[in-house]
Amino acid sequence: MIANIAMHHLxxxxxxxxxxxxxxxxxxxxxxxxxxxxxxxxxxxxxGEPLLNFPVLKFVVDYTKERIxxxxxxxxxxxxxTNLTLLTQDHLDYFVANDVVISTSFDGxxxxxxANRILRNGQSSYQVFKEKLESISDYxxxxxxxxxxxxxxxxxxxxxxxxxxxxxxxxxxxxxxxLNRIGFAANSWDEIGYSVDDFITSYRKTLAYIIELNIKGTxxxxxxATILLTKIMTPFSTGFVDLQSPAGVGIAGVIxxxxxxxxxxxxxxMVARASGDDTFKIGSVITDSWKSIFGSSKLRSxxxxxxxxxxxxxxxxxYQPYCGTDPVRNYIAxxxxxxxxxxxxxxxxxxxxxxxxxxxxxNREIHDVFWSWITGKKIQG
Amino acid sequence: MAQIxxxxxxxxxxxxxILMAAxxxxxxxxxxxxxxxxxFLAKISIDQNxxxxxxxxxxxxxxxxxxxLRTSLAERTAIIRQMIIAQAFAPCDNLLEIVxxxxxxxx
Numbered sequence: 001m002i003a004n005i006a007m008h009h010l011x012x013x014x015x016x017x018x019x020x021x022x023x024x025x026x027x028x029x030x031x032x033x034x035x036x037x038x039x040x041x042x043x044x045x046x047x048g049e050p051l052l053n054f055p056v057l058k059f060v061v062d063y064t065k066e067r068i069x070x071x072x073x074x075x076x077x078x079x080x081x082t083n084l085t086l087l088t089q090d091h092l093d094y095f096v097a098n099d100v101v102i103s104t105s106f107d108g109x110x111x112x113x114x115a116n117r118i119l120r121n122g123q124s125s126y127q128v129f130k131e132k133l134e135s136i137s138d139y140x141x142x143x144x145x146x147x148x149x150x151x152x153x154x155x156x157x158x159x160x161x162x163x164x165x166x167x168x169x170x171x172x173x174x175x176x177x178x179l180n181r182i183g184f185a186a187n188s189w190d191e192i193g194y195s196v197d198d199f200i201t202s203y204r205k206t207l208a209y210i211i212e213l214n215i216k217g218t219x220x221x222x223x224x225a226t227i228l229l230t231k232i233m234t235p236f237s238t239g240f241v242d243l244q245s246p247a248g249v250g251i252a253g254v255i256x257x258x259x260x261x262x263x264x265x266x267x268x269x270m271v272a273r274a275s276g277d278d279t280f281k282i283g284s285v286i287t288d289s290w291k292s293i294f295g296s297s298k299l300r301s302x303x304x305x306x307x308x309x310x311x312x313x314x315x316x317x318x319y320q321p322y323c324g325t326d327p328v329r330n331y332i333a334x335x336x337x338x339x340x341x342x343x344x345x346x347x348x349x350x351x352x353x354x355x356x357x358x359x360x361x362x363n364r365e366i367h368d369v370f371w372s373w374i375t376g377k378k379i380q381g
Numbered sequence: 382m383a384q385i386x387x388x389x390x391x392x393x394x395x396x397x398x399i400l401m402a403a404x405x406x407x408x409x410x411x412x413x414x415x416x417x418x419x420x421f422l423a424k425i426s427i428d429q430n431x432x433x434x435x436x437x438x439x440x441x442x443x444x445x446x447x448x449x450l451r452t453s454l455a456e457r458t459a460i461i462r463q464m465i466i467a468q469a470f471a472p473c474d475n476l477l478e479i480v481x482x483x484x485x486x487x488x
Binding site: 036037245246251291294295300303304307309310311315338 | 447450451454455458461462465466469470472473474475476
């Protein structure tokens with residue numbers, strides 16, 4: 001189970017609460033998360049920007065490790081999602097000493113990255129990002145840093161350039177994700193948004209480019225294709241909670257918000273923040289127990305409505321064995337969870353068509369590339 | 382007010398789906414449902430100031446077909462769905478057993 005704790009706003013809460021309450025909320029979040037029957041957990045710090053509230057991040061990691069060292073049989077991984085701009089040596093010392101893995105955001109060449117991510121003082125964040133990335137190399141953990149791409153109108157027609165930038169910067173793969181029209185993105189859609197057709201066109205073109213790159217000798221997987229190919233060509237689970245039946249919300253991953261509210265996913269939290277709609281809130285660490293949160297009829301109902309074997313359209317789809325659905329996207333698109341977001345369906349259908357198209361060519365080189373992505377091993381010879 | 386009459390074959394449609402559509406569209410019109418031998422006759426009075434006959438009929442049938450399909454699917458896939466959800470929530474539902482097993486293993 002992945003437990004996510006949004007950290008950016010905790011500092012504001014702590015500023016308002018009496019000193020005696022310091023760390024109580026964070027302890028409750030960790031205590032609830034560690035009650036999961038799963039022995040393998042991942043705690044991911046998101047924001048905002050988690051490094052703005054490093055003491056809280058440190059407390060959560062330290063407290064979790066303390067609980068485990070006291071006899072709790074759990075293996076917990078830690079990830080911090082940061083834009084790197086505030087990264088210091090002290091942070092890095094702590095992360096390396098405590099096996100906290102860094103995940104960052106990188107949107108391509110300087111003009112593309114800065115178009116999406118300008119600093120508050122109006123200056124470029126690209127140079128700062130590159131410098132901080134360099135500082136991580138000094139610790140010998142550069143290869144553990146992963147990057148996520150945000151595709152906006154500013155870079156959707158230059159994804160090949162983005163790929164080149166990723167390769168040049170030393171990242172070992174790219175995840176080409178469509179922008180969700182939720183939260184802040186919804187407010188800025190006129191400026192940064194695009195159609196699902198535009199995404200499909202750009203994705204296909206970029207995938208072809210990446211495959212060619214791999215054939216020429218550069219091992220560089222496209223993560224979404226890798227996930228879908230793993231589902232198609234192997235019997236193994238991928239852990240990709242966005243596309244499974246039933247959906248992974250609340251059962252494979254969950255969000256602990258800054259006030260202790262528990263949401264089935266970050267998108268569900270965004271819906272609540274944007275409109276006050278608590279459809280996807282399943283409890284609070286302050287008032288509820290693990291069982292009342294994760295065994296609740298509300299969560300069961302949400303998850304039950306995402307069994308695609310029972311959903312119209314999905315139930316008859318040829319891609320059903322490899323597919324899944326997201327209740328929040330369905331709810332935003334159609335006003336009900338047990339429905340299908342047409343844009344999501346169109347996107348995944350198009351990508352499945354593309355991948356099966358490649359498989360159907362029976363091209364040995366392409367098959368080798370795909371298997372190299374699935375196994376994580378570069379093609380030999 | 383305008384009148385709409387639509388026949389729904391009993392071999393395909395249940396009265397619930399027709400009533401569901403009428404309830405959803407109740408702001409625009411009212412329904413009287415008649416039970417005939419081989420079909421249900423939906424007699425609908427609509428306020429044409431709010432919605433045209435064509436638009437109402439289109440939306441009404443959309444809701445009926447959606448509900449009918451879901452009902453049919455739910456009946457056919459109920460067991461699969463229950464099994465999948467039971468599997469998904471098994472760790473939660475069997476929490477006591479898991480904890481007891483853990484205690485036993487670590488004695």
